[in-house]
Amino acid sequence: MSKYIINGCNKIEGTLRIRGAKNAILPIMAATILNESISIIHNVPCISDVFVMIRILESIGCKVSYSEDTLIIDSSNVNFNKIDEEYVRKMRSSIIIMGAMIGRLECIEISHPGGCAIGARPIDLHLKALECLNVKIEEHDGVISCCRQYLEGNEIRFERTSVGATENAMLAAVKARGITKIYNAAKEPEIEDLQNFLNAMGAKIKGAGTDYIEIEGVDKLDKVEYSVIPDRIAIGTYMVASAMTGGRLEVEKAIRAHMEPISNVLTNAGCNINYTESGLTLIPPKKIKTIDFLKTSPHPGFPTDMQSQLMSLMTLSDGITIFFETIFENRFMHCKELIKMGADIKLLTDKICMVTGVESLCGGKVKSTDLRGGASLVLAALAAEGETEISDIYHIERGYENLEEVLRSLGADIRRI
Incomplete structure (x- = not known):
């Protein structure tokens, strides 16, 4: 089974072009x-x-x-x-x-x-x-x-x-x-x-x-x-990567109406997001602001496919966030892996959890539990101090094209073994 090895604390910044959804x-x-x-x-x-x-x-x-x-x-x-x-x-x-x-x-x-x-x-x-x-x-x-x-x-x-x-x-x-x-x-x-x-x-x-x-x-x-239309979930994932690591990101061919449910939440978290004729730009916050309550819901609500990635972002926020998952069961499987990296997460029910921001995350050995949960671990690893080893990355490869190459082009220290 392949793995990602990620050394964190590098800024994820540059120009991103994502293919179809x-x-x-x-x-x-x-x-x-x-x-x-x-x-x-x-x-x-x-x-x-x-x-x-x-x-x-x-x-x-x-x-x-x-x-x-x-x-x-x-x-x-x-x-x-x-x-x-x-x-x-x-x-x-x-x-x-x-x-x-x-x-x-x-x-x-x-x-x-x-x-x-x-x-x-x-x-x-x-x-x-x-x-x-x-x-x-x-x-x-x-x-x-x-x-x-x-x-x-x-x-x-x-x-x-x-x-x-x-x-x-x-x-x-x-x-x-x-x-x-x-x-x-x-x-x-x-x-x-x-x-x-x-x-x-x-x-x-x-x-x-x-x-x-x-x-x-x-x-x-x-x-x-x-x-095919660009992948709004993949774009949103890389936007979170830049927000967590302090990088400035330019995204080509992002469709505003598709991205707004995600970008509006990231704006509330302190990001400065501007739409251009060809896409969007994201300027990260100096300190990630807490989103007090996040509830997933069908479009045009916040997508369930971005819930775990936003949870990674909120692990480094300045307060407490309550997550309420309404679409799918078993959407919190990644929580125990994030906890291994120093996140402060408490499961209140099978659909509600509480995330308290911490000063920093630390690298470690974690396992991808599902596609989007695996993405949340990659995001945490990019911002964490030290080295992180992520196994079972076949889940992640179901939905992200050449993730390690894209991240490397944006400044990440990541390799696939």
């Missing part, structure tokens, strides 16, 4: 199944999740090539209707392939994400949405079977907001007969990017970015060329 490229890759033709996608990040999705597409008959930052996917000969359990276990978000596959094929089979049962965190919304579109669903031996004669447009009312379920509903409804109306849809920028990609293929979708999406089904989709 992990949370946008994966549903867009799934959507390529629907056009039965060629899809050319630019600004694609070189991350492990992209390669898992490539293998999924190849396993059902797609031809895929990936060079530089461009994917070319030919879905004209999709000839297999099952997704191997191996892929679903590696990447839970591979469940978004389901909507596109049932839009293309009459019957499909896919394992439960992570091996969990129906009703557990939460694919029930995905399945209910497909049932609304005239899909019959059965569960047997850990496998979900979906079958339909044809897809029928309908009203889909989500009882709670879900990015993945919204994406699956959109993908399945694109070729359904008639009109599909999605209520309480997720509003994340990646949903809007999926809409724009599908519309570029000839779909008729409007409303993405709001809580109501309307889709008029079409018979055929066409060849497409498209560029």
Whole structure:
């Protein structure tokens, strides 16, 4: 297993250019199944999740090539209707392939994400949405079977907001007969990017970015060329790195509307953030100010995918911060690792924790627990005194392209072994 070795206390500063968003490229890759033709996608990040999705597409008959930052996917000969359990276990978000596959094929089979049962965190919304579109669903031996004669447009009312379920509903409804109306849809920028990609293929979708999406089904989709939006979570992570280490950061091609939920919180923490025509600049605070209370919530609220990174920032603040995680369970697994580095963190419940700022962090041996939790450890290590060894970095590589090279270009003392 690879590790990061980081010697802290170097300023993270310079110019940053981030490629496409992990949370946008994966549903867009799934959507390529629907056009039965060629899809050319630019600004694609070189991350492990992209390669898992490539293998999924190849396993059902797609031809895929990936060079530089461009994917070319030919879905004209999709000839297999099952997704191997191996892929679903590696990447839970591979469940978004389901909507596109049932839009293309009459019957499909896919394992439960992570091996969990129906009703557990939460694919029930995905399945209910497909049932609304005239899909019959059965569960047997850990496998979900979906079958339909044809897809029928309908009203889909989500009882709670879900990015993945919204994406699956959109993908399945694109070729359904008639009109599909999605209520309480997720509003994340990646949903809007999926809409724009599908519309570029000839779909008729409007409303993405709001809580109501309307889709008029079409018979055929066409060849497409498209560029993915920048990764707001990766940008936010590097912004925190600069804030924690006292560096000035310039970010190219950041989209203001996407970044504001993150940058507004960083401004409250003392950062000076200015938007330019091409991106943004961050000037770090002399002393990190406390954010008294931080609650994650769906867009345009503060994203759950930035919660652990902001927690690292608050470990060096001048007071106490209460974190309230509302989106996912098990989002505080990184806390015990941060504590090893000198952080003062107390878990109050499984969804609430209290962080009291300390003067400094210290290096040590820690383990990445998940993608964003692992990123929080990298941030802590960059600001810590001494050397930090971070193991299980395969979690981090799922979502950050060449993290050690990017950080090294910005002044970090980091190596991968």
